[in-house]
Amino acid sequence: MTHALPPLARLLAVMARLRHPTEGCPWDIEQDFSSIVPHTIEEAYEVAEAIETADWPALKDELGDLLFQVVFYAQLGREQGLFDFDDICSGIAEKMIRRHPNVFADQKEADAEAQLKAWESHKEKEKPRESALDGVAVTLPALTRAAKLQKRAARKGFDWAEAAPVAEKLREELAELEAEMTNRHPDRLAEEMGDLLFTCVNLARKLSIDPESALRGANRKFERRFRVVEDSGAATPEAMEAAWEAAKKAE
Template structure:
């Protein structure tokens, strides 16, 4: 394993990237789109790039991963440039801050101390005032930066570990049906805000189903997305890319045909 520090070539490439981003943000001759961006406006792009990095990791394609990591790095540098222009912080402070944190959180590596859990070290870094809801306070901070699905799983696991749990799987399924009924009522009422809240309740309860069954909801949904696109592409191909004016019966028939084709392709042939 390579444990050597970064070479000048790495630092030079990073400096060149910083210079390019600064040029894009130059009020005189920069890019109008880049100049218009703020920390807030870039949030969707940060999340999108992070998810694309995860997808590249799952695909096992190193070339794709390197490209997506570059896109994510661009977001970091762009945020640093925006902050630097405002006099808040810069890339050097970001790097120095995370370096200090890594050293502090690994005393057994850098200080000769005993290993400690990250939770213990983080709690020592930011002592919290006395609270009547310490677990809720910790979870609120922990899930703040997580995607909603991952955050729901974190909350579900921690709450269950604290004793807020059903007696058996039957109780979980009963809750799923209860929340589904409430969602149906909210949709029928025409109150979109209420319906959105109830949809969230259904999804959160399904995350609990996943926890009880030991399955990963994010991976499950990612797999469904992939399977849907595979089937849908076959439906499109069968119609030469034109779905307009087709009946739902015709589309459903092609959908079932696509499922059957994929199933047959994935079924191992029996040897003699």
């Protein structure tokens, strides 16, 4: 019934049918805003994975899955009289125009850095904050949230001038963790580990490295090498270590 519609209109019609009280899908009918959130997060990460692995056919599919999440929220909003898909599109279009006076008005910025500062200035005018740290979502992955908190503080001048002192701070935090390891107090160990990880994020930030992307890359590398270890049939720690080193050299 929807084949004659343009692609976006067809997708919206499919979503409406899935949510139809009597003719829709029981699972889709049962969902609400909160229940969809885990799926949205998962789809966003699958988009990131497709990009990081340069799997462009997968990226097309994953972007479709992510778009479907937006369409699902829009359908829920329409049913409850809160907003619809057009409202979402209009809102983001207006925001982009408003925050890019260098493109849509006469205000010009010298470079990308100046534009970023102007962007943040526009955001602050639209959403006044008591603290520079307000508005950093607590539901973000911990590494990402740490980086955003640090960037916000840095804009206020609370930052190291370069990466070298952060590396020294990292060694200091590691020494504190090692000292606490002798006491084996769970709460203090967790606190020191948190400080170490927070400083790792700070060093990544000073080196212009996204910590989440870097850690995902390390995870993929570990998976790749460990599969080689498994395939080698190594059964002892020594043999597994040798297979691991062989996998490293093969790369």
